[in-house]
Amino acid sequence: MSTISTYQLDEPISFRMKRMEDIYRLAEGHADHPHRHDYYTIIVVAKAEGEHVVDFQSYALGTRQLYFVSPYQVHQLAATAEPRGWALTFSQEFLIRNGIREAFISDINLFSDYGQAPPLELDESAFSKVLGLVEAMAADYEQEGPFRYEAIGAWLKLMLITSNNYCHLPADHHPQQAEAGAGLLRQFKDLVDQQFRQQHKVGAYAKQLMVSSDHLNRTIKSLTGRTAKEYIQSRITVEAKRVLLFSHQSAKELAYELGFDTPSHFSNFFKKCTGYSPTAWRDEAG
Numbered sequence: 001m002s003t004i005s006t007y008q009l010d011e012p013i014s015f016r017m018k019r020m021e022d023i024y025r026l027a028e029g030h031a032d033h034p035h036r037h038d039y040y041t042i043i044v045v046a047k048a049e050g051e052h053v054v055d056f057q058s059y060a061l062g063t064r065q066l067y068f069v070s071p072y073q074v075h076q077l078a079a080t081a082e083p084r085g086w087a088l089t090f091s092q093e094f095l096i097r098n099g100i101r102e103a104f105i106s107d108i109n110l111f112s113d114y115g116q117a118p119p120l121e122l123d124e125s126a127f128s129k130v131l132g133l134v135e136a137m138a139a140d141y142e143q144e145g146p147f148r149y150e151a152i153g154a155w156l157k158l159m160l161i162t163s164n165n166y167c168h169l170p171a172d173h174h175p176q177q178a179e180a181g182a183g184l185l186r187q188f189k190d191l192v193d194q195q196f197r198q199q200h201k202v203g204a205y206a207k208q209l210m211v212s213s214d215h216l217n218r219t220i221k222s223l224t225g226r227t228a229k230e231y232i233q234s235r236i237t238v239e240a241k242r243v244l245l246f247s248h249q250s251a252k253e254l255a256y257e258l259g260f261d262t263p264s265h266f267s268n269f270f271k272k273c274t275g276y277s278p279t280a281w282r283d284e285a286g
Contacts, residue, residue, distance in 0.1 A: 007037050014039070015094045015152055017134075017141055020048065020085040031078035036225055039091045040111070041069040044134050045119070046127075048083035052076070054117040064127035065119035066163055068110040072225040073117065086134050090156065093285065096242050098153025108164040126166045133159040181219045184209060188220060188228065196235045198259050202228045237273045240266075244282040251278040 020043070034053065043052070048061035053076045054069060061079060069075050071092070095105065105111055110120070122130065137155040140148055191205050199205065205228065206216045213228075220228040236258055243254050255266030270278050 007035055015088075015090040015141075015149060015156075017086055017088045017138060020045070020079075020083040020087055023087060024079055024082050029079075029082075032076055034074050034076040036072050036074055037069070037089065038071050039089050040071060040095075040105075041067075041075075042088040043067040043069070043077070044086040044088070044131065046084040046131065048079050048085065049081045050077075050079040050083075052119070053078070057117070059117075059119055062119075062121075064122045064124065066122065066130065067117065067119050068112075068163075069117065070111045073112070074225065075117075086138070088134070088137075088156075092238055093241060093245075094149070094153070096238070096245060097285075098150065098157070100153065100157055102238065104157075104160075108160055109167050110160065110164055120163060120167055122166055130159060130162055130166075133162060181223060184211065184216070184219050185223050188216065188231075192232055192235050196232060196239065196259075197257065200232060200236065200259060202232065205232075233269075233273055237270065240270060240278065241274075241281065241285070244278055245285055254278065 031050075043066070045061060045063070045065040045067070047063045048065075050061045052059050052061055052067055053074075054067070055073050055075070059067075061077075061083065092102075095102070133155055137152055137159065140151040140155065145151070187209055188205060191208060195205075202216060203213045206213045209216065211219075217227045217229065220226065220231055224231065226234070240254060240258060243249055243257075244251075249257075251267065252263040255263040258266065260266035260269065267277055270276070270281070274281060276284065
């Protein structure tokens with residue numbers, strides 16, 4: 001079985017956008033391999049032929065489509081002719097920096113953590129409005145102004161709101177939500193959001209959910225691509241980055257606030273998850 005690669009953006013806070021035509025030409029028309037990202041992807045398809053595979057579900061590329069891919073979803077774009085459109089990628093840190101709350105991404109009916117991710121199909125008028133916002137984003141992306149990324153963040157949020165307004169998929173359109181595994185995932189996510197500052201152990205969450213740690217890890221990984229432990233670590237890390245970026249709180253104070261026994265334990269944890277010490281990440285992102 002081949003290994004599924006996980007691609008990462010190489011800056012702590014990052015946004016990128018490329019024309020689909022340029023990506024296709026650079027790859028000489030070859031399809032990419034199935035892979036995961038640790039960042040969000042939006043593919044704005046004006047016109048294309050081929051398929052887009054997300055979490056092993058295949059969708060036919062067509063006209064006036066929007067695809068929303070969450071971090072760690074497995075996907076592959078296989079165009080059989082030169083496509084037209086845009087590919088946007090952005091990190092959680094970019095959202096944090098621009099005041100786009102994680103709850104906003106969860107509340108809009110566009111991104112799915114797992115399972116089916118069909119395209120949002122738009123009529124000509126609706127697609128024209130969304131494309132106009134994307135092209136405004138592109139204009140700022142090509143400039144080097146002092147508030148370049150703040151402008152892009154504003155356009156991105158407006159583009160997401162506009163897309164969500166056109167989304168007619170019911171909130172429960174994922175068939176996995178009827179399964180026990182999906183119910184366990186929802187309960188686990190809720191518990192982590194409530195308790196991640198005090199509780200870092202998978203076993204403690206498993207006990208509350210009345211399942212074994214092994215069962216919880218297997219279920220969460222099968223639906224999200226990450227183990228329960230990795231999900232908990234990600235939630236702690238995102239919160240730490242928010243505090244480091246938007247406050248003058250010391251790493252020592254943050255360590256105790258996030259439930260670590262010692263500042264060195266927190267520093268080692270943060271560096272293992274991000275590749276940076278808390279101080280280095282603050283200096284790089286600030």
